[in-house]
Amino acid sequence: MNYLIARVNDHKEKYRKIIADNTVFYNLPSNLKNHHEYTPTYKLEDDEWYSVNNFSKKDFCIELIKDKFDTTSYKPLTKAEPCNVTYLCAFQDNTVYYFQRVFKHSVLERKKAVILGDEIAVKENPKQIILSDNADAIYVINEDTLYFRKLETISPIFVGIDVLYREATKKEVSDFLGQTFIHTGEGYGVEKVGKANRRRIAIAIENFNKLKKEQKTVVIKYTNDYYPQLNFDGNSFTIKSEDDMKYLLYGLEQLYYTTPATNEKRVANSVSRILVNGK
Structure with missing residues (x-):
């Protein structure tokens, strides 16, 4: 079973359930083996990733990873909440977490559209969140390693991780x-x-x-x-x-x-x- 959940701006109940089935939301990149332990002095090549080892032991590791994954207490995401989503998390095959930041341009508002398929029709689409081809961050459980490409993109997900690229006081x-x-x-x-x-x-x-x-x-x-x-x-x-x-x-x-x-x-x-x- 694979799960897709959303982090929303709600201090009391942070997460919402979206889907729980066999859907593959993200694929593990084949070039993930091309990784470098994060350092501000290294600039990634196009086919490389940064990595942070022993991630679950870091202060900026989130509870979602530290705790056993369990969605039973999460409410379903409502039709009114997509604009309130800050990031998505897919948990797949009980082995990998995929994280994607959700920006305003990632959420499509309700609009009428011409649907081209077996049947051509004009329909009013509900709000939609666009899934990226690649996740912004990937955590592999058995390696206890987080992979990412842009620190500034994932900083709001893993609050405090920017200590890896801090400014002098x-x-x-x-x-x-x-x-x-x-x-x-x-x-x-x-x-x-x-x-x-x-x-x-x-x-x-x-x-x-x-x-x-x-x-x-x-x-x-x-x-x-x-x-x-x-x-x-x-x-x-x-x-x-x-x-x-x-x-x-x-x-x-x-x-x-x-x-x-x-x-x-x-x-x-x-x-x-x-x-x-x-x-």
Whole structure:
């Protein structure tokens, strides 16, 4: 038996029953094996998925997954409720959960339409929710793994999962700008640091703080060598703008590289570790 339920905007009774039969609502993608443990520094290829292992142990895992699946207490979805649905969940073969966000454009309002089939007729269709070809998130029980492609799409389903791609707090940004190798100028400060750079700072400070003192010195020299446009006096970089901050953070994350054949300097927008001998 397969089940399709809906999450609605009702704090007391969150879920509604839609269908319980042998319908296959979603198919398991054949390329699901092409997955990468989620990291903000990796950009997916078209045939790849992000993954989060040991998902049921995470704070942002929802009760629907943690508890035994049981729809007996759920009310049926009424004709008036499709516009109140925030996401769909299909539970299939007792092994896989499929989740789909429901946006306004996913709900077709009642309209008259010409039905073309064995019998041509004008009928008034009820409200309909369009099922996507691919689910936005897939949880495989026996792997305890969640698969997805866009973190921002599934964040409202798994509240708190955006901690995987968090922004640095105001204090963290302030502490970062207070580093001895950074000097701010022309009014640039904590309040001027935008969302994108706050996210980069959250990643950079975690990785940079793990380095030994001599390694940090190497990284700072590497940054200056690759991006000399940043004002560097031998001890600190003068950061006057969001672009200055971005290029400094690229350096701290060691994203600059040189092509071996053409000797062209570039910056990587996606990073994945290469394992050597399984390490």
